[in-house]
Amino acid sequence: MALFEAKQLHKRFGDQVVLENISLTFEEGQLTGIMGPNGAGKSTCFNVLTGRFRPDRGSVRFAGEDITGLSSREIASKGISRSFQIMNLFNEETALDNVLLSSPAVRKKGFSMLRDLGRNNTARDSAFAVLSRVGLADKADVSAGSLSYGERRALEIGVALAAEPRLLFLDEPTAGLGAEGTARLAQLIAQLKRQLTIVIIEHDMRFLFNLADRISVIHWGQVIAEGTPNELRENPWVQRSNLGALA
Amino acid sequence: MLGPSRYVPLVTAPMLITVAVLATTPLWLKQLGLYQYLALEIMIWMLFALGHNLLLGYGGLPSFGHGAYFGIGAYAFGLLQLKAGTGLITGLLGTILISALLGGLVAAFISHRRGIYYALLTIAFGQVFWFVAMKWHSVTGGEDGLLNIKRPDLSLGFADISLRSNEAFFYFCLTVFAVALIALWRLVHSPFGRVLRAIKQNEMRASFVGYNVWLYKWLAFTLSASVAGLAGALFAMAQQSAYPNVMSLHNSGFVVMMVLIGGGLVSFWGPVIGALVFILSRDLLGAYTETWLLWFGLVFIGMVLFQPDGVAGIWQVWCAKRRTPPAAKNTLASLPVVAAKEA
Ligand SMILES: Nc1ncnc2c1ncn2[C@@H]1O[C@H](COP(=O)(O)OP(=O)(O)OP(=O)(O)O)[C@@H](O)[C@H]1O
Ligand SMILES: [Mg+2]
Numbered sequence: 147m148a149l150f151e152a153k154q155l156h157k158r159f160g161d162q163v164v165l166e167n168i169s170l171t172f173e174e175g176q177l178t179g180i181m182g183p184n185g186a187g188k189s190t191c192f193n194v195l196t197g198r199f200r201p202d203r204g205s206v207r208f209a210g211e212d213i214t215g216l217s218s219r220e221i222a223s224k225g226i227s228r229s230f231q232i233m234n235l236f237n238e239e240t241a242l243d244n245v246l247l248s249s250p251a252v253r254k255k256g257f258s259m260l261r262d263l264g265r266n267n268t269a270r271d272s273a274f275a276v277l278s279r280v281g282l283a284d285k286a287d288v289s290a291g292s293l294s295y296g297e298r299r300a301l302e303i304g305v306a307l308a309a310e311p312r313l314l315f316l317d318e319p320t321a322g323l324g325a326e327g328t329a330r331l332a333q334l335i336a337q338l339k340r341q342l343t344i345v346i347i348e349h350d351m352r353f354l355f356n357l358a359d360r361i362s363v364i365h366w367g368q369v370i371a372e373g374t375p376n377e378l379r380e381n382p383w384v385q386r387s388n389l390g391a392l393a
Numbered sequence: 394m395l396g397p398s399r400y401v402p403l404v405t406a407p408m409l410i411t412v413a414v415l416a417t418t419p420l421w422l423k424q425l426g427l428y429q430y431l432a433l434e435i436m437i438w439m440l441f442a443l444g445h446n447l448l449l450g451y452g453g454l455p456s457f458g459h460g461a462y463f464g465i466g467a468y469a470f471g472l473l474q475l476k477a478g479t480g481l482i483t484g485l486l487g488t489i490l491i492s493a494l495l496g497g498l499v500a501a502f503i504s505h506r507r508g509i510y511y512a513l514l515t516i517a518f519g520q521v522f523w524f525v526a527m528k529w530h531s532v533t534g535g536e537d538g539l540l541n542i543k544r545p546d547l548s549l550g551f552a553d554i555s556l557r558s559n560e561a562f563f564y565f566c567l568t569v570f571a572v573a574l575i576a577l578w579r580l581v582h583s584p585f586g587r588v589l590r591a592i593k594q595n596e597m598r599a600s601f602v603g604y605n606v607w608l609y610k611w612l613a614f615t616l617s618a619s620v621a622g623l624a625g626a627l628f629a630m631a632q633q634s635a636y637p638n639v640m641s642l643h644n645s646g647f648v649v650m651m652v653l654i655g656g657g658l659v660s661f662w663g664p665v666i667g668a669l670v671f672i673l674s675r676d677l678l679g680a681y682t683e684t685w686l687l688w689f690g691l692v693f694i695g696m697v698l699f700q701p702d703g704v705a706g707i708w709q710v711w712c713a714k715r716r717t718p719p720a721a722k723n724t725l726a727s728l729p730v731v732a733a734k735e736a
Contacts, residue, residue, distance in 0.1 A: 196601065222603035234601075236594045247591050248602045252584055256604060257612070259585045260576075264400040309602060 147210065149174040149343050150195075150313055155204035157187075157194050157367075164190045165201070166367040172313065177335070177344045179358035179375075181351065181384075187367040188347045189231055192315050196228050197221040208313065223253075227311035229302040231318045231347075237291035241282050241301055244290050246273040248308040273308060280304040281330060296327045303331070307338075314338075316346045320353055328353060351387065355379075401582045404575060407662060412571050419560060427676070430631070433563050435672045436570050437627050438651065442664030443577050444620025445648045446657040450664075451581055452613045453593030455512040458519020459648055462618040464640020465522060466492050466625025471539040471635040472532070481545040481556070485569075488626040489619045495522075496618020497611070504610040507596065519645055526637045538636030542629050556630075566627050573620065580616075581661060589613055647671065650693055656705025663705045670704065 150172040157165035164187045172178050182188050193199045195206060197218035205214045213221055227248075236244050246252055251269040255261065263269075277283050280300040285293060290301060299319065306314055319335075320328045328350065335357055338344060348354045354361065355375040363371040363383055371381045378384050418432040441463055448454040469491040473479040479487055503514040526533045533539065544556040547565060556562040580586050592599045592606055600606050629635045638644070652658075655667025671689070678685035700707060 198597075198601075217600070218597075219600045219603055219605055222601055228601060230598075234595060234598045236591045236598065238594055239591060243587070247587065247599075252588075253603050255584045256588045256609075257585055259580050259583045261584060262401055262579065262582050263584045263587050264582065305598075305602070 148172060149209060151207045152195060153205050153207075155191070155194055155206070156202045157190060157199060158202060164367050165194065168204070168364070168367065168369055170195075170362060170369065172343055172345055173359075174343055175340050176359040177339050177346070177357055179354040179361040180345065180347045180364060181349065181354060181361060182364035182370075186364045188364050189317055190367075191364065192228060192317055192345075192347065196226060196315060222309065225310075225312040226315070227306045227309040227313070228315035229306040229317060229319060231321065233298050233302055235290040235298060235301060235305065238289055240287050240289055241277060241293065241297075241304070242270070242273055242286040244301055245276050245304050245308040246270060248305045249273055249276075250310055253309075276304050276308045279307065280334065296323055299323055299327070300331075303334075311342060313343045314345070316344065318347050318349065320348060320350045332357060351384075401578075403579065405578070408571075408574060408578065411574070411665060412567065415567055415570070416564075419563070429559055429563065431672065431676060433559070433566060433631055435669055436566055437624050437631065438648070438668040438672055439665045440570055440573055440627070441621055441624035442648050442651045442655070442657070442668045443574070444617045444624065446652045446661075446664045447577065447581070447589075447617045447620070448613055449649070449652050450657040450659075451586060451593065452589050452610065454507065454610060454613065455649075456515040456614070456617070457512045457649060458515040458517070458522075458642070458645050459617070459621055460640045460642065460644030460646075461519040461522040462492050462496055462621035463625040463628070463644060463648075464526060464635070464637070465495055465618075466622030467629035467632075467635035467639050468526065468533060468539065468625075469622065470626035470629045471542040474542060474545070475539065479545075481547050484545065485623065485626055488622050492622020492625070493615050493619040496622070497615040499618070500611045500614035504607050504614065507610075516642070516645070519640070519642065523637060523640050523642070526640055533637075536637060538634055539629075540634050542633050542635060544630045544633070562630065566631075569623070569627065573623065577620070578661065585609070585612070650689075653701075654693060654696055654703050656703025656708075658706075659702045659709060660705035663703055666704045 148171045152168065152170045155165050155168040168191060180188055180191070190199070194201045197216050197220065200215045205212065207213065208224060208226065211224070213224065236247065239247065246269060249269055249272060251266070251272070252263065274283070274286060277286055280303050282297060282300055282304060285297060290298065293301060299322065303316065303319060306316070319331055323331060332353055335344065339357065346354065346358070358375055361373065361375055361378050362369050363378070363381065365383065370383060371378060415432060415436055419429060422429055422432055445456065445459050448456050466488050469488045470484050473484050473487045499518045502518070503511055506514060527535060544562055546553040546555050554561065556565050588599070588604055589609055592604065592609055596606050625639065628639065651667035651671045652664045653667070654670055655663035655665065657663030657667065674689050675685060678688060682688070696703065702709070
């Protein structure tokens with residue numbers, strides 16, 4: 147059985163239908179890519195899957211459990227984590243603390259009022275390990291608000307990773323990273339692959355076709371094509387897009 | 394308030410200095426032409442303001458009706474004593490419980506809000522409590538309030554200490570203050586305090602990380618109301634009465650002014666500084682002019698416009714400048730305070 151299964155999701159904002167009958171399946175340990183033009187409904191799809199919005203219709207199952215309509219907190223605590231397309235960090239906290247606050251160890255003790263968080267060395271060490279992983283080890287003490295754009299993108303992923311998820315959603319992680327940053331991110335994701343289930347929305351096709359096991363194309367709020375990267379190379383929509391980059 | 398989550402000592406130098414300065418006031422306050430009751434009053438307001446800053450500074454939750462819980466504390470302590478005959482410690486614990494219950498009740502109605510809606514709701518609830526205190530004659534004594542609230546003896550098991558003298562009562566309050574100070578200091582550095590701060594910065598991310606934002610906000614308000622109640626109980630003993638004015642909108646506004654002027658948004662010590670500045674100004678300016686609050690209000694407006702980080706903010710910038718070698722001065726990131734403000 148698939149780890150994650152969304153069936154016939156519908157979502158509208160006012161009278162604009164943004165998701166129309168979307169069904170997606172993510173197998174355990176696989177990396178799924180999602181692509182599609184601007185405004186296709188990709189981020190909205192993530193938002194529905196991670197509890198930011200409730201779907202108007204349809205169902206979502208994760209690890210054999212019905213999670214349709216649960217809040218983002220409930221979904222997060224089941225082991226689903228995400229990064230955001232528009233950055234979404236604790237700006238006054240240091241990079242280390244952003245990651246630390248996301249770790250399950252701290253989350254479990256969140257209501258403890260008399261313990262000093264600064265004394266939790268195990269949690270700090272593992273937070274530091276996550277930072278090193280996303281290349282921010284030397285920025286641990288810099289507040290998130292004063293990091294550079296690329297560093298903030300990396301921290302977004304660090305925060306999502308620190309939650310030690312079973313399923314990780316990344317919304318356009320390479321946006322604005324430049325060639326070098328994109329290459330480093332590809333490396334990181336290649337390492338993470340198989341350790342956890344990953345879903346990535348991405349416009350950078352070279353990046354996606356190299357990493358993904360399967361790809362879904364979303365257009366007009368529907369899944370218009372699905373398959374392995376090789377199968378999709380033949381797809382007319384993919385061909386019409388900037389396939390030159392893939393040659 | 395900025396800084397990595399590093400080990401924080403339980404007791405710090407500023408804490409010792411604050412308590413030491415307060416503890417020695419009986420030795421030098423009179424020489425300055427001031428009176429001992431002033432130190433007591435300042436201390437009680439410091440406690441109230443510290444509790445309020447848990448919401449405003451750490452939670453980013455503007456409670457503009459917080460005088461209500463100060464007043465509830467005063468009335469609760471008085472009523473427990475007059476109707477149920479409670480002693481000192483039982484009375485204080487009962488007061489904390491009642492303030493927490495009423496605070497928790499209000500918090501249940503407002504914790505899904507933030508910003509201006511949150512502020513308006515706190516004012517509305519504050520007015521409800523004030524109205525009850527005014528109109529429920531048979532219990533609250535109406536406009537006259539509760540009179541003859543006593544300072545019960547402190548019983549230590551082997552000995553009873555009378556708090557009737559102002560000095561003994563002052564030192565009792567100082568002990569309560571010191572314990573509360575340490576507890577609040579620990580609280581803001583605990584996982585709970587850090588999560589609360591994170592929620593202030595980004596509620597949405599906090600919930601996606603898996604925190605129950607509503608519950609944290611509810612708890613913060615309930616705790617803050619309990620601290621306000623405790624301060625109110627001490628005030629009732631200091632004044633030996635409780636009256637509607639203690640829970641008026643005025644008092645609610647004063648505590649906000651204290652927190653902001655002192656710099657509660659950037660420092661744990663903001664409310665302490667603010668309460669000191671406010672009550673001292675009231676007495677010193679008040680001796681010259683009846684319209685002292687007008688002048689103070691103008692200073693407050695100036696402060697909010699030009700120095701929103703308050704006295705503590707000025708101090709932090711000054712310290713950061715001194716620490717930074719001149720060559721590095723023009724990089725924003727080297728001034729932690731400036732960088733934090735910008736974020
Ligand atoms: N909260 C919202 N309220 C109203 N409309 C929304 C909301 N969120 C998204 N939309 C609309 O839904 C449509 C799909 O947006 P979405 O962000 O999902 O697209 P996307 O595929 O992620 O695009 P991009 O590649 O530009 O990120 C857009 O027309 C957008 O304006
Ligand atoms: Mg998007």
